[in-house]
Amino acid sequence: QHPALHEPLLLKVFADGEEVVKVEVNTGYNHRGVEKLTEKNSFYKDIFIVSRVCGICNTVHADCYVRALEHILGIEPTPRAKYLRVLAQELERIHSHMLINAVMAEVIGYDTLFMTIMRDRELVMKAKEILTGGRVHADYFMPGGVRRDIDEVKRSRLLDILNKLEPRLKYYKKVFENDPILIKRMLDVGVLKPLQVTTHGLVGPVLRASGIKSDAREEDKYDAYNEIPFNVITRREGDSLARMLLRWEEAIESLNMSKYILEHLPSGNAVVNEKRLPRRFPEGEAFTRVEAPRGELTYYVMSKGGDKPYRVKIRTPSFNNIINSAFSYLGYTIADVPVILVSYDPCISCMERAVFIDLRKGTRRIVTLRELVLKKVKMS
Incomplete structure (x- = not known):
């Protein structure tokens, strides 16, 4: 489901006048059955399936799954392939953080700021297209490496884009x-x-904005993160502003990492010869995790031999951040609800629907996030 479609999450807000006194989060009934679908297709077809779990952060899903396959097969990607994998993921982190900050600007009422951030986000989308061949879905990862390499011309174009983007990120942070x-x-x-x-x-920027230094890139040092210098950004305030500012700081850090990769890209081959990959997998299992833009993403893959996985278990960061944070709305006003929700960077197929219940009058009203932002909620 695309985030613009209605369903499946319901945010039930109980209010005493304007004050929020209780919140219930219900995830609805939409279910795509991705995990079951992977069991019916080959290991290699599943790379495309897991990449469709999320259109915004599809490269981290592919990376996490592919590294599990590499563990089962006992193969290792080349240093150049590892660097290019990190580059794809960091470009994705930049555009994901820009997107949610733009949404926050729109929710607060700054439509012009929303449009300018989205305009500059196109620079990142162009960079992703140059690197992977896909503006949205990359389909870039394969066991043992990546599908496309870059030459000197593309490397120069990517550096030019990043140099143009850097002052814009710093401006928006300011x-x-x-x-x-x-x-x-x-x-x-x-x-x-x-x-x-x-x-x-809670995980990801939500966790780090409250002063907890936790990042799978630093803790696991997967791909080439053990060779690429970067800082884990944390803040202490723990409020909505801290979460959004942290994302700007992470975007700037990801940009610096991307420039470092392009300036220190190892020589050698990065593209996989798919004909040499085995069609049948040995028995085995693997657990992998990555630091997605929204937080810790984990995959568990089990093989019992053959060309299809026996089990694939996916744990995404958004579910934890949204379901387990209902307490954070209490004591604030109805107008604060969309701000708090957006600060968690929700990614479940349209999480905009809410029920507001006035405990004084006993009235209830189902509204969309758009109506709430435009102050069209009337408890009558």
Whole structure:
């Protein structure tokens, strides 16, 4: 399901006047059966299937799954392929963080800021297309390497794009830091304390914005992350503003990593000769994880021999961040609900529907996020 489609998540908000006193999160009934679908297709076809779990962060899904296959097969990608894999994932992190910050600007009412961020995000989408051949879905990863390499011309074009993008990212970070309206809407709204984020199993920028330094890239050092210098960004405030600013800081860090990769790209081959890959897999199992733009993403793959997996288990970051954070809305106003929700960077097929229940009047109303943003909620 595309995020623009209605269903399947319902946010039920109980309010006493304007104050939120209770929130229930229901995930609805839409289910694509991706895990079961992988059992009916070959290991290699499943690379395309898992890449469709999320259109925004498809390369991290492919990387996580492919590394599990490599573990079962006992093969290792070349150094150049590892660098290119990291480049694809960091470009994806940049455009994902830009997208949710643009959405936050729109929710608060800054349509012009939304449009300018989305305009500059196109630079990243172009870079991703140059690298992988796909503007949205990359289909770039294969066991043992990647599907496409880059030459000197493409490397130069990518560096030019990143050099154009760098001042724009720094500008938007400054806007979010200094604009009085943005600060008023996000500062001290949806505060999460360190104990709360760890107790409730929250991950990614939500976790790091509350002062917890946890990043699978640093902890597992998969692909080439052990060779590429980077800093794990953390903040202490734990509010909606901290979560959005942290994403700008991570985008800038990802841009620096991308430039480093292009300037220090190892020589050698990166493209896989698919004819040499075995059609049948040995028995085995693997558990892998990556740091997706929204947090920790894990895959468990089991093979009992043959050309199809026996079991594929996927754990995405958004489910934890949304389901386990219902407590964070309490005590804030109805107008704060969309701001807090967007600060978690939700990624479940359209999470915009909500039920508002006025405990004083006993009335209830189902509204969309759009209606809430435009202040069209009337409890009558």
